[in-house]
Amino acid sequence: MTDSTFKSGYVAIIGRPNVGKSTLINRILGQKLCITSRRPQTTRHRILGIKTSEASQLIYVDTPGLHFDGKRAMNRYMNRAAASSIEDVDVILFVIEGLKWTDEDAKVLERLQSNARVPVILVLNKVDKLSNKNDLLPHIAELAKQYDFAHVVPISARKGVNVEQLETEILKLMPEGELIFPEEQLTDRSSRFLAAELVREKLFRHLGQELPYSITVEIEEFKQEKELYRISAVIYVERDGQKNIVIGKKGELLKSVGKDARIEMEQLFDCKVFLQVWVKVRDGWSDNERMLKNLGYTDEL
Ligand SMILES: Nc1nc2c(ncn2[C@@H]2O[C@H](COP(=O)(O)OP(=O)(O)OP(=O)(O)O)[C@@H](O)[C@H]2O)c(=O)[nH]1
Ligand SMILES: [Mg+2]
Structure with a gap:
């Protein structure tokens, strides 16, 4: 090397x-x-x-x-x-x-x-x-x-x-150079971040045109227990009407989002995952610098 x-x-x-x-x-x-x-x-x-x-x-x-x-x-x-x-x-x-x-x-x-x-x-x-x-x-x-x-x-x-x-x-x-990251490392992002992203992707996929632009996901709990990851995700929308859309009739939409996200998390983490997903309203987050920071939209560079 x-x-x-x-x-x-x-x-x-x-x-x-x-x-x-x-x-x-x-x-x-x-x-x-x-x-x-x-x-x-x-x-x-x-x-x-x-x-x-x-x-x-x-x-x-x-x-x-x-x-x-x-x-x-x-x-x-x-x-x-x-x-x-x-x-x-x-x-x-x-x-x-x-x-x-x-x-x-x-x-x-x-x-x-x-x-x-x-x-x-x-x-x-x-x-x-x-x-x-x-x-x-x-x-x-x-x-x-x-x-x-x-x-x-x-x-x-x-x-x-x-x-x-x-x-x-x-x-x-490319220039000549040494290893910058350990050779087995795949990304700079945490498993927590990747889990939130997978939930967001499934929302994009399941909601299609109905997707509220201002939707984001935060991982509230991410715990490793023996052979299992216990993950709890909160989906933030900006209005009550959007919350109903995300939950869907009889909660079907949210259920599918959770199931698809869990399957991909299990592949990515190579581990069984227990995933809970909630929806909450947080008014005006996408245009509020402080709320953005709280939700992880911070400048990394
Ligand atoms: N037919 C075709 N579709 C592609 C190809 N590459 C990407 N797509 C599709 O194009 C769409 C956008 O792909 P993304 O990879 O999310 O695009 P992106 O540039 O990262 O988009 P942003 O993150 O919004 O900037 C998805 O539906 C992809 O499946 C390709 O080579 N052929
Ligand atoms: Mg992209």
């Missing part, structure tokens, strides 16, 4: 919401670490995914999608978490979606143009959705005029297409 050719460093994954950043990190790690969903703005916190091999340790930084219209304190928090990840990394992956190019993509590119000091790889994700892959070439040529990308790599994070090639290109750009 002390071989002088060992490489290590940080890789930030940035892009507008919903392009597949978290899906990509999970694919690279070969493990579900970050939550994903069809809805934009799923990721709210910066989270590290660490991949260690014989020859390298690459630390991937998943970030909230950069977006430019939200005014609430939580939006500001999310943008700060994303923007600060551009600094202090060795490589940046700028993820976009296939042939789509939106105003938000252009704004992310502007940020890179003014702030990025390290190589940027342009990643065109979701190519599995393209009917004609030949359309990619003119699109790539157009984008390459706007920025001197180190590489342009079309991939499908969901299907795993071309992701190994992407990793090879990343590795070439």
